[in-house]
Amino acid sequence: MNLKGKTAVITGASSGIGLGYSHALAARGANLVLVARNKSQLETIAADIKADHAVNIDVVVLDLSKVTSGQELLDALKKFKLSADVLINNAGFGTNNRVAKEDRTKIQQEILLNVVTLVDLTTAVLPEMLAKDFGVIVNIGSTASFQPVPGMAVYAATKAFVRSFTSALWGEVKGTNVRVLTVNPGATETEFFKIAEAKPAGKLAPVSDVVEATFKALDSKNSSPSIVVGGQNALMAHFTRLVPVKAVINIAGKLFLH
Numbered sequence: 001m002n003l004k005g006k007t008a009v010i011t012g013a014s015s016g017i018g019l020g021y022s023h024a025l026a027a028r029g030a031n032l033v034l035v036a037r038n039k040s041q042l043e044t045i046a047a048d049i050k051a052d053h054a055v056n057i058d059v060v061v062l063d064l065s066k067v068t069s070g071q072e073l074l075d076a077l078k079k080f081k082l083s084a085d086v087l088i089n090n091a092g093f094g095t096n097n098r099v100a101k102e103d104r105t106k107i108q109q110e111i112l113l114n115v116v117t118l119v120d121l122t123t124a125v126l127p128e129m130l131a132k133d134f135g136v137i138v139n140i141g142s143t144a145s146f147q148p149v150p151g152m153a154v155y156a157a158t159k160a161f162v163r164s165f166t167s168a169l170w171g172e173v174k175g176t177n178v179r180v181l182t183v184n185p186g187a188t189e190t191e192f193f194k195i196a197e198a199k200p201a202g203k204l205a206p207v208s209d210v211v212e213a214t215f216k217a218l219d220s221k222n223s224s225p226s227i228v229v230g231g232q233n234a235l236m237a238h239f240t241r242l243v244p245v246k247a248v249i250n251i252a253g254k255l256f257l258h
């Protein structure tokens with residue numbers, strides 16, 4: 001996929017997987033719009049990337065966990081006279097607590113960020129992509145999307161939403177040159193587990209695994225609605241479909257319930 005000169009909007013670009021995508025997209029010649037809350041981190045990243053690649057980079061400092069966040073990001077793009085050719089809906093966080101013990105505001109922000117803003121941004125950029133007959137929307141799911149997870153009930157549900165929504169959208173854009181993909185990483189080496197106050201269930205994979213799997217899927221002529229990063233994670237995701245749901249919930253609970 002040739003992305004030279006295209007505009008890529010990456011949410012959650014200040015850290016982890018979003019940071020990895022930002023470097024990889026710049027290496028392919030895409031101009032970047034980096035979005036997150038941490039201004040100084042975004043500015044440092046923009047300077048680092050510009051030192052390595054001749055691309056334009058704009059920074060949008062924005063909290064994406066509000067109902068109005070999607071519109072605020074669109075307003076910022078309009079101000080820059082840009083529209084998204086590539087949208088990476090990556091910003092997200094998880095909570096690891098029993099629902100009865102979790103802070104309600106935190107849960108609302110988790111749903112607003114992981115689901116509401118992701119859907120709003122997707123809905124906003126899609127018509128122009130279809131009109132141009134070119135576009136890429138990558139929505140970040142998780143292996144948590146494949147089963148209910150006691151202890152991470154809301155997080156897993158947000159990611160199940162992302163995967164279902166994005167797969168349905170894949171069915172809607174089929175036959176056009178707009179690519180829509182859910183990327184489902186397993187445990188990956190980022191700030192995620194520290195912020196979620198959770199322990200990873202297995203070994204952490206490098207961010208490069210997620211980025212490479214994404215581009216492999218996007219570069220493939222055979223478009224698929226959803227990929228799982230890592231062979232073992234793909235096997236586990238398949239396994240959840242074969243085992244009775246009660247057993248799957250019990251296993252997940254053993255890993256994340258405390």
Ligand SMILES: NC(=O)c1ccc[n+]([C@@H]2O[C@H](COP(=O)([O-])OP(=O)(O)OC[C@H]3O[C@@H](n4cnc5c(N)ncnc54)[C@H](OP(=O)(O)O)[C@@H]3O)[C@@H](O)[C@H]2O)c1
Pocket residue numbers: 011012013014015016017018035036037038041062063064065090091092093094113140141142143184185186187188189190191192193195
């Ligand atoms: N790491 C894993 O094991 C794993 C596995 C499966 C899926 N994922 C998913 O991968 C995505 C990226 O997470 P990560 O692992 O790279 O974690 P991370 O290192 O914590 O990065 C999260 C990114 O999201 C941004 N973000 C968080 N809250 C935000 C808000 N309210 N408004 C705007 N930006 C916000 C953060 O930037 P600021 O703090 O500067 O705003 C940061 O850039 C998430 O959707 C996560 O659910 C991660």
